[in-house]
Every structure is written in structure tokens, then in C-alpha cells.
Amino acid sequence: MEARHWVKQQFEQAGMTVHMDGVGNVCGRYVPAENPEANERPAVLIGSHLDSVPAGGMFDGTLGVIAGLECVRVIKENNITINRPIEVIGTSEEEGRFGGMLGAQALTGNLTFDWLESAQDPTGEYLKEALEKCGFDVHQALHARRDPDDIRAFLELHIEQGPVLEIEKKPVGVVDGISGVFKWLIKFVGKPDHAGTAPMNMRSDAFMGVADFAHELSRIIDEEGTDYTRLTIGRVDLKPGFAHTIPGEAHFTLVGRDMEKEVMKQVALSCNKVLSSIARKHNLKFTYEQLSWIEPKHFSEQLIGQIEKHAKDCELDYMRMPSGAGHDCQFFTDLVPTGLIFVKSVGGISHAPDEWSHWDDIEKGSNLLLRTLIELATED
Ligand SMILES: [Zn+2]
Structure with a gap:
């Protein structure tokens, strides 16, 4: 909850309107003051998760949220006119303490009330109790669902959590599907x-x-x-x-x-x-x-193509690759165009305190996210 409140403040300081939905997703929506009609159009969502595993690292999940925040800051500071809202979402409970990806499932309508009532963590604590402790009401969880018609695309930036990019000496991966x-x-x-x-x-x-x-x-x-x-x-x-x-x-x-x-x-x-x-x-x-x-998920070829075009435009040495691990974005693939950008993990290490990605690789991945975001958010 502390992390959520900190991120909420950062979103507000960046000029976003913030709300926390019924499962604890922190959603910051940016609509430029000079173009308020943009708010009526489908938004580009950037999301990743705020939670981690016990004794995890500092990049898994949070990097994608902070990269999204930074993209909004850059767009605002440079007065880039956008024609649709951008929403940065720090999702809730992606690591599966209760056996799912609560935040992303809630946003995409992949929750049932039966599951919300019965889900328990390995110690036997019920999800609904854990939600209550944090001030949420399990009855509000289903209201977190977003209408896919209100979403133009979902983009996620995440560390690779594996060794492939390092072995191939590529800073960034454009992901085409999830196992x-x-x-x-x-x-x-x-x-x-x-x-x-x-x-x-x-x-x-x-x-x-x-x-x-x-x-x-x-x-x-x-x-x-x-x-x-x-x-x-x-x-x-x-x-x-x-x-x-x-x-x-x-x-x-x-x-x-x-x-x-x-x-x-x-x-x-x-x-x-x-x-x-x-x-x-x-x-x-x-x-x-x-x-x-x-089932495996395959991302939108059109959006992959857009991401690749930007990678080539900025002479980024990237590779296309699948993801062996699950991510928030997988729940969006059947609903809206979805893209996932990987940043190289040093030694492939993740879910451990030694998890690390070099800041210059993070900058490259974030710039690719930014370019793709600007294209999507400025289209007519
Ligand atoms: Zn993750």
C-alpha cells in the first residue's frame, strides 16, 4: 500500500488524474489540458505490476510502471500534442500469491465472483480478507473491468528475467508472444x-x-x-x-x-x-x-511491426523473441492490440535481490516505449 501511495503521488505530480480501483490497481490518466476532447477517445494503456515476490529484485514489474510515468513526463515537458488519453497502470498482485494475476484479470474481465470468494494464499489467508485489510471491498473487484472499446492498445515494458538478450548481446527484445x-x-x-x-x-x-x-x-x-x-x-x-x-x-x-x-x-x-x-x-x-x-498468447502483428519500425528508426539493436514467463499484458491480447518490450537482465537473474538491468539498456527500452506510445497517442 505504501508503494501504491508513492506511485499515486508521482502520477499526480506528473499531471495525471489518479484513481485506485477495487483490486488496488493504481491508474494515472493523462489528458493534455489543451486538448480535453481527447478524453473521449480510446486510451493507450501502459501497465506493469507494483508487487514483487518475497526477497525479489527491484526491476520486476515496477520498471514498467516507472517507464510509463517517465513517458508521460517527457510528453508533457515537450508539449507533444496527443489525441487520446494515456493511462499508466501499476497493477495489483501479478506474482500470483492467490494463484492468478488479480489486477490484470480484473481490468480485462477475467475474474469470477466465485474465485474472489474462494481464493487463498499458501498460508490459508483469503484474498477477500487481504483486500479488506488494505481497505478494499471484494464486491468492488468486478467493477475494475474496462470496456475494450475504451482501449486503443496495451503496452508493457518489463525486464527479460532470462539470459537470452545477454547471450545475444541485445539490449532490448520485442516480444511476439507468451508461452x-x-x-x-x-x-x-x-x-x-x-x-x-x-x-x-x-x-x-x-x-x-x-x-x-x-x-x-x-x-x-x-x-x-x-x-x-x-x-x-x-x-x-x-x-x-x-x-x-x-x-x-x-x-x-x-x-x-x-x-x-x-x-x-x-x-x-x-x-x-x-x-x-x-x-x-x-x-x-x-x-x-x-x-x-x-493457452499461448500471440501479440498483434501490426503493433509488433510498429514497435520494430521505431526500433529500426533509432538504430536500436533489438531482437524478436517469445516470453517464457507470464505477464500482465497476456490478458489483453484477445481484447486489444498488445505489445511487450523486454530489457536485458544481467546474468538472466530475476526474483532475487541480485536482479539488475543496466540503466543505458533501460533508457533504450524506455525510448522505444515512448516512440511507440507517441505514435499511438497522436494518430487521428
Ligand atoms: Zn513481472
Whole structure:
């Protein structure tokens, strides 16, 4: 809340009209005094998030909000006449403490009241209680939705959070899409047994199933995936979990990603087949539950083209790339032209205090954002 109030003040000082919606999105709207009719036209939105992960860095999210603020300052200081409003939005709760991207979902009408009522964080705190503590009313959350007819485009600037731009020696990336992602909870059930007396060839060891499957992931990607496919086992729970007992059960997560829906389906199918055959081999029962399936998002080719044109005009050494991580802007792609600009992350590090981007790279990304914004905001 402290961060929100600070950003609100900055927006006001830059000449924006500010409001905070029912889920805590801080929205600063700039309409030039000399052109008040512009307010009636669809706005260009610039957004990213104000929250972070525990012990995170200082760029993830906030950079996009501050870059948007700086763009408005530059437009105002240089008396650039714009024909439509610019709105800079610091979104709420993007990092998924409650399992979604609350702010962006609220803005785009991707919330249901059932979810708002039932969403909990890992400690069991309800979203509606957390909202109340901050002075919000869960009943106002659905009113945060914006009519897509009132939005000309959504632009986001964000750090890459990965190593590709650094490896390719490019300061800035123009993102053309966001990976789809599926998340499974898989269970192997075998037989807990004495680790000393049960012969090796008579065991139903659930962990051996996990180990075999982990070794198959790269083959599944080679056969069914693309350069953008990712498969990750991020959590394994063994039961009963004693050093001297054969694990009778293994519960583990599998997260899969790719840029194409059909590839995701093929990879998922292949994982299923491999899991079945591993279960037979180790005499295990195998079940899985699909916890989520989010389709890949592809950004507007026209807006990508506009961003690229500006990158070329200012001789910026950029590359086109997909995003493996989710971002606020993904919820806008089906509604309005949407663009995402990446700034190089040093060492690819993110979600850690060492997260860093060089200020001259940030300047390049911000100037690309500014040029694109001016084109969109000054068009007739
Ligand atoms: Zn982020």
C-alpha cells in the first residue's frame, strides 16, 4: 500500500488524474489540458505490476510502471500534442500469491465472483480478507473491468528475467508472444516397505518412477517439442518420507510450456504415455490431475511491426523473441492490440535481490516505449 501511495503521488505530480480501483490497481490518466476532447477517445494503456515476490529484485514489474510515468513526463515537458488519453497502470498482485494475476484479470474481465470468494494464499489467508485489510471491498473487484472499446492498445515494458538478450548481446527484445503453460499434479502409488528387507527386484518404489520420468523429459522434448518447450518437475513429496522406508507414494508437479497449443497437446500426450509405461515397469498406480491449462498468447502483428519500425528508426539493436514467463499484458491480447518490450537482465537473474538491468539498456527500452506510445497517442 505504501508503494501504491508513492506511485499515486508521482502520477499526480506528473499531471495525471489518479484513481485506485477495487483490486488496488493504481491508474494515472493523462489528458493534455489543451486538448480535453481527447478524453473521449480510446486510451493507450501502459501497465506493469507494483508487487514483487518475497526477497525479489527491484526491476520486476515496477520498471514498467516507472517507464510509463517517465513517458508521460517527457510528453508533457515537450508539449507533444496527443489525441487520446494515456493511462499508466501499476497493477495489483501479478506474482500470483492467490494463484492468478488479480489486477490484470480484473481490468480485462477475467475474474469470477466465485474465485474472489474462494481464493487463498499458501498460508490459508483469503484474498477477500487481504483486500479488506488494505481497505478494499471484494464486491468492488468486478467493477475494475474496462470496456475494450475504451482501449486503443496495451503496452508493457518489463525486464527479460532470462539470459537470452545477454547471450545475444541485445539490449532490448520485442516480444511476439507468451508461452502457454500447463500444470499437473502427478501421483505414483506403490508400496511402502522396509528398506533393508525388501529385495531390490520386489519393490514398488514410487520415487524410482519419478526418477525414470525425469530422465525421459529431454527425450519427450526432442521428439514432440520445439526450442521453446520447457518441462519442469518443481516439487516432489515422498511418503511416508522416512530414510529407512521405501517411498510408497510420490506426489509431484509437472509444468510444461510452449508457444504453440498443438505442441503443448502433443507433449502432454507423450508425458501421459511415458508415465503409464513407467508405472507398469515399477508396478505403480499412476494418476494425474490437470491443475491448469493456459493457452499461448500471440501479440498483434501490426503493433509488433510498429514497435520494430521505431526500433529500426533509432538504430536500436533489438531482437524478436517469445516470453517464457507470464505477464500482465497476456490478458489483453484477445481484447486489444498488445505489445511487450523486454530489457536485458544481467546474468538472466530475476526474483532475487541480485536482479539488475543496466540503466543505458533501460533508457533504450524506455525510448522505444515512448516512440511507440507517441505514435499511438497522436494518430487521428
Ligand atoms: Zn513481472
